[in-house]
Amino acid sequence: MNRNLNLLCEAVGKFIVQACANTGKIVILFGETCRRVNEVNLTEMLRQMAKLGADSLPIVMVTTMCTGMVLAVQTAKEFVRFGASDSVGGIVAIAMGRELAPVLAGVVVAGRIGAAIAAEIGTMKVTEQIDALKVMATNPISYLVVPRFIAMILMLPILIIFANVVGTIGGWIVATNYADISSYSYIDSIRVFTEPWDLIGGMIKGAFFGAIIAIVGCYKGLGAKQGAEGVGVATTASVVLSIILIFITNYFLSVILFVQGG
Numbered sequence: 001m002n003r004n005l006n007l008l009c010e011a012v013g014k015f016i017v018q019a020c021a022n023t024g025k026i027v028i029l030f031g032e033t034c035r036r037v038n039e040v041n042l043t044e045m046l047r048q049m050a051k052l053g054a055d056s057l058p059i060v061m062v063t064t065m066c067t068g069m070v071l072a073v074q075t076a077k078e079f080v081r082f083g084a085s086d087s088v089g090g091i092v093a094i095a096m097g098r099e100l101a102p103v104l105a106g107v108v109v110a111g112r113i114g115a116a117i118a119a120e121i122g123t124m125k126v127t128e129q130i131d132a133l134k135v136m137a138t139n140p141i142s143y144l145v146v147p148r149f150i151a152m153i154l155m156l157p158i159l160i161i162f163a164n165v166v167g168t169i170g171g172w173i174v175a176t177n178y179a180d181i182s183s184y185s186y187i188d189s190i191r192v193f194t195e196p197w198d199l200i201g202g203m204i205k206g207a208f209f210g211a212i213i214a215i216v217g218c219y220k221g222l223g224a225k226q227g228a229e230g231v232g233v234a235t236t237a238s239v240v241l242s243i244i245l246i247f248i249t250n251y252f253l254s255v256i257l258f259v260q261g262g
Contacts, residue, residue, distance in 0.1 A: 029141070029222075030215050033149050036142045045147040052113045052148065053155025059112065060105050060159050061166045067100055068092055068167030069174045076179035085179070089186035090193025092171035093164075097198035098258055101163035103250055106209035109156060110242040114217040117148055118238035121221025122231040130222070145218045152210035157203035164199060201257040208253060209246050216242045 071092055079088050121144055124130050130140050168190065175181040217238045224234035 025223075026215060026219050029145070029219050030211075032141050033145050033215065033218075036139065036146050037150065039139075039142040040146045040150055041143070044143075045150055048147045048151035049155050052109075052117075052151050053159060056109050056112055056155075056159060057162060060108050060163050063104050063108050064096070064101055064163040064167040065170035067104060068096060068170030071095060071100070071167075072171035072174035073178060076175045076181060080179050080181065085181050086185045086189050087193065088175050088179070088181055089168075089172065089189035091189075092175075093168050093190045093194045094198055096164050096167040096171075097194065097202045099202075099250075099254070101160050101167055102202040102205040102209065103246065105156060105159050105163045105206065106213070106246045106250075107243055109152075109159070109210075110213050110246060111239055113152070114213045114238045114242045115235045117214065117217030118221040118224070118235045119231055121218055122224030122234045125222060125224045126226050126231060140222070145214070148218060149211065149214040152214040153207050154210075156210035156213075157206040160202050160206040161199070164202065197257075201253075204257060205250060205253050208249055212245045212249065213242050216245065 072088065075091060076085075076088050079085055079091075121130075124144075130144075133140050133143060172183065172186050175186050176183055220234040220238035220241070224230045
């Protein structure tokens with residue numbers, strides 16, 4: 001019994017120490033990236049913006065449109081039953097703007113782009129291309145991390161704008177055809193209930209989520225072990241950690257932006 005307890009305490013202790021060490025390394029990488037933002041290569045940054053942002057638009061739009069439709073399906077009939085059909089559009093728009101669009105876009109981009117960043121940089125690490133950059137007096141953080149970091153911070157809020165529009169349209173399609181709510185009532189409720197801050201707050205969340213995805217993906221890629229297996233482990237760990245941090249950060253941002261701010 002005592003032996004099992006000792007092993008458990010040892011495992012928990014190792015996990016905590018490793019988590020603290022990884023947190024410190026991520027914070028150091030974030031600080032170094034912010035310090036070198038002025039060294040960004042504009043051409044590479046624009047290439048990353050197209051690759052990390054524009055190419056993710058279709059999957060983000062499909063995901064959020066289906067989510068808006070499901071949200072309307074789950075709420076429209078009940079609101080009509082209780083005589084609150086003129087609130088459906090506002091509820092869908094607020095839910096999409098504040099929570100669903102930022103979180104879903106963040107999770108989708110973390111799965112698609114976070115994995116790609118970790119795999120690309122991890123492959124460069126195991127094939128010693130990063131060592132070659134150092135030999136050529138090129139800082140890997142300036143060359144690899146900074147363009148991806150800025151691209152994600154700029155592009156994810158833009159993706160969230162599209163996600164909001166498409167998700168709200170999806171809710172409108174279902175509300176008008178499934179619950180017989182008029183288009184005027186749906187659109188007017190959006191005007192009455194929503195505020196610009198609902199969209200702005202979601203975009204602020206997107207900027208934070210983009211920073212998380214870029215930093216975690218680069219950190220895992222730079223720390224990849226040798227071999228194909230090491231790159232695969234880094235890629236998986238990047239996606240998992242990014243999604244966990246997105247959900248944790250989302251709670252605190254929701255409290256700061258919409259609870260305390262409201």
